[in-house]
Amino acid sequence: MRNRRKLVFGLVAAVLISLALGFIYQEISPEVAEEDKLPSFVLAEEPGRVIGRVELSGLASVDFPTAASIYRAEKLDLTFTQADAVGWAKNFGSLSSSGEVDTPLGKIYVFAKKGEELTVTGNPRALRYTRESAGGTGTISDSTTAIQKAKEFLAAKKLPDPSSFLPTVKYLSAIGERTAETTAAEAAFVEVNFSWSVGGYDLLGESPSDMAIRVILDRDTRVVYLNYQFPDYSFSTGQEVPLLSFSQASDALGREAQIVLVRPVGDIGKWSISDSSNLSSFSPEAARLVYVMQPGGELLYPVYLFEGPGRALGNDVWSAAYVLAVSPQYIKEE
Structure with a gap:
């Protein structure tokens, strides 16, 4: 009789604990109404995947925000x-x-x-300018000089001032179909990118190279490539959604990373062009939060951008990967 009573008490306690844990879980992860969920994040071009190893030892921890606003883009009639x-x-x-x-x-x-x-x-509205160049004979510009020369070129062509945009600089050994990254000491070209900013974060497109303004200069500081996309959108803030933590985003790299940029590094004589952008290994060195606007879409999605070296088709490459930053319960199942 006493054992039966203990058994009953034990079962009741287990049920109460289970109910309490369920209640706590619902408080932590509340059910999201279907009308509050976002459409799936889908890129127009099929992204690559990491089909091998992801090495995180070189990736410093980043203090990502716990939530971010979803922005809506409205195309202006220009x-x-x-x-x-x-x-x-x-x-x-x-x-x-x-x-x-x-x-x-x-x-x-x-x-x-x-x-x-x-x-x-x-x-x-967009401008695209190209000029033939074998790279020039001068000395490649440092990042500060390259940014200044790019701004001077834009001003000379009477293009809107990009001073409010956020610039980044990369060094290239070749441009065109075989664009390849390298060190400043070995570069023939320097690339300056200016991105729009929304909510304090860079706004990118299908890949990190889809910037508002992209300028490439040769060793003689001549602009040999310009892609200028005019800001033909207005942006309004919408609902706020919780974001994945740094550890959750890092864990998702092997399963959910969308490889959106693969550039060979160094000597490209051995690089073979392929439609595949899958990586056999990926060792991200930096991560940051950005917004991504899908082509033809109305929403700006918060996305974690991971960048670093990798391997593809037996070659050393510099790669970039998108990981959707929005918690899964806020995405519609399609």
């Missing part, structure tokens, strides 16, 4: 006309019109002269 395009071409020197290209969104106007080309996209 378009470059043919007259606008001609005006921009004059700012770039004696470039002659070489045709127009019709797209579903509007026209792309093309101007050129020997060794140089400028394209003006009507909608969304």
